[in-house]
Amino acid sequence: MAAVTHVERQAAVRRARLLNRFTIGWNVIEAVVALSAGFVAGSVSLVGFGLDSCIEVSASLILAWRLHQEHAGGCMEDYDRRATRAIAVSFAALAVYVLAVASRDLATGAEPAVSVVGMVLASLSLLLMPVLARAKGRLAPILGSRAAASEASQTRLCAMMSAVVLGGLALNAAFGWWWADPVAGLGIATLAGVEAVRTWRADRLEDTCCG
Numbered sequence: 072m073a074a075v076t077h078v079e080r081q082a083a084v085r086r087a088r089l090l091n092r093f094t095i096g097w098n099v100i101e102a103v104v105a106l107s108a109g110f111v112a113g114s115v116s117l118v119g120f121g122l123d124s125c126i127e128v129s130a131s132l133i134l135a136w137r138l139h140q141e142h143a144g145g146c147m148e149d150y151d152r153r154a155t156r157a158i159a160v161s162f163a164a165l166a167v168y169v170l171a172v173a174s175r176d177l178a179t180g181a182e183p184a185v186s187v188v189g190m191v192l193a194s195l196s197l198l199l200m201p202v203l204a205r206a207k208g209r210l211a212p213i214l215g216s217r218a219a220a221s222e223a224s225q226t227r228l229c230a231m232m233s234a235v236v237l238g239g240l241a242l243n244a245a246f247g248w249w250w251a252d253p254v255a256g257l258g259i260a261t262l263a264g265v266e267a268v269r270t271w272r273a274d275r276l277e278d279t280c281c282g
Contacts, residue, residue: 083213098124112186116255119169126161154218162267173256182249193237200230
């Protein structure tokens with residue numbers, strides 16, 4: 072891409088901070104609702120979705136820390152690498168937890184209750200997250216931040232998880248297919264695991280040192 076001017080970079084930093092704050096606010100609400108509804112219904116996919124929201128809050132806080140380093144000037148590469156690795160670890164932790172719980176529920180035949188609240192939440196997230204991910208993704212190359220790109224990827228992952236969770240909850244509600252919920256949980260674990268590896272191995276973006 073063409074060279075980014077100082078004015079363009081600062082404008083991108085401001086937009087990134089606004090998106091970052093909105094992401095934190097939304098995901099705090101999403102985490103509280105999803106975890107509450109998930110524990111009440113005994114839904115591993117919904118609990119996993121809530122935990123992903125918690126992790127996305129942590130990733131957004133990590134990115135907020137990374138954006139704050141812009142004030143110091145100089146090379147952002149070391150800050151960016153540490154932020155990106157922290158996001159990758161959060162993905163891996165989610166994958167391990169949901170894989171263990173979903174496997175247990177499949178093995179024991181644990182049947183979740185129907186969760187209308189969960190289906191509404193997943194539907195709203197499915198509508199909102201792709202829009203938010205695209206907005207974040209457009210800013211990452213301007214910032215030259217792999218951490219920003221990884222956080223945008225996590226928002227896209229949240230959209231995919233929303234679809235998986237909604238499918239599992241809807242199948243259970245419509246047909247009584249209890250196993251659809253832990254299978255959806257396995258889908259969440261797989262998506263999170265793939266994203267953990269991809270984020271950990273990601274190369275830096277070329278403008279990372281243009282702080």
